[in-house]
Amino acid sequence: MNTPVWDDGNWRGLPRLEGDLETEICVVGLGGSGLSAILELLRLGRKVIGLDAASVAGGAAGRNGGFLLAGVAKFYHQSVAEHGRDLARALYRATLEQIERMKQETPQAIRPVGSLRIAASAEELADCAAHLEALRADGFEAEPYAGPEGEGLLIPSDAAFNPLLRCRALARQALEAGARLFEHTPALRISGQEVQTPLGQVRCQKVLVAVDGKLEQVLPELRGRVRTARLQMLATAPVSRRFPRPVYRRWGFDYWQQLPDGRIALGGMRDAGGEAEWTTETAPSEAVQIRLEQLLEQLDVRAPITHRWAASVAYTPSGLPIAEEVRPDVWAIGAYNGTGNVVGAMLGREVAWVLNGSWMPGAVLLNSSHIEAT
Incomplete structure (x- = not known):
């Protein structure tokens, strides 16, 4: 798969x-x-x-x-x-x-639904505030957010x-x-x-x-x-409407969106995979997939997993x-x-x-x- x-x-x-x-x-x-x-x-x-x-x-x-x-x-x-x-x-x-x-x-x-950056800690919430201040200072759209997904900021111009x-x-x-x-x-x-x-x-x-x-x-x-790294994702069967906007969380290490048909596409946890994720291998790994499943549980998403996949991306210093x-x-x-x-x-x-x-x-x-x- x-x-x-x-x-x-x-x-x-x-x-x-x-x-x-x-x-x-x-x-x-x-x-x-x-x-x-x-x-x-x-x-x-x-x-x-x-x-x-x-x-x-x-x-x-x-x-x-x-x-x-x-x-x-x-x-x-x-x-x-x-x-x-x-x-x-x-x-x-x-x-x-x-x-x-x-x-x-x-x-x-x-x-064109915008996006959410959600904080996973007090430190990250303070960083969201700095992020918001910088965007507003230069005239870009952003606003503080608090909702079911958590606290952070909403960027209306994203999609x-x-x-x-x-x-x-x-x-x-x-x-x-x-x-x-x-x-x-x-x-x-x-x-x-x-x-x-x-x-x-x-x-x-x-x-x-x-x-x-x-x-x-x-x-x-x-x-x-x-340097090439592996990014991993999974997707579920449809669930009731929960996430009207895509969510970027935990400094961008975790991310998900709900598709129009109700399915959840969720990815991230690369940091949990450690050095093993700096690879050109594109098959999903058990270690990261388990952590993605745990994130689904934290989000209270109870649906069968239908897809698992990975891809190679490259980074520069x-x-x-x-x-x-x-x-x-x-x-x-x-x-x-x-x-x-x-x-x-x-x-x-x-x-x-x-x-x-x-x-x-x-x-x-x-x-x-x-x-x-x-």
């Missing part, structure tokens, strides 16, 4: 690449960031081929908790302290705009979504716009002019590697700067993602530190412009000195 609750079984799949093809730009990775890049490149008039070693959103892009959160991985007040107020504010504003764009692109996949539904919708849009996409086609060797696969090759002018988890395996140059030219004409984006749904889509669009030979108007991440870009 390693199938996410998001998978309805209706995806027909895409072919493997067989033979040799030519294009202008080859994108390796058909998750949210890769597909966003492909669609932006198509809008810019470029010819694109996209490859994935598994399937569309077969990695973390289609196996995550389904949160659309503004900002980068660290909470806003932490981002201000570590990256400076100007950059933190610009990043937060840009991610708010990206969430609005995502609502327009795939409205069928997104529920919940079905990540796999969104990515599959983006893939269909890309195909309709002229992209050629291939599943079950791993990139064995990558240069700026050629991507070798088991049954063929793509000759091109530039390559974008849009991979989150296991990025350091695809591009060994990033080892030591990027700074909490900011990778976005750089790793080899001549080979760009890499990824390592979203567990929160790539919004930032990854935004980076995909920004890097598409770079591959097209210019800078996207209003680009924030690539204009930041904190992101390595050439």
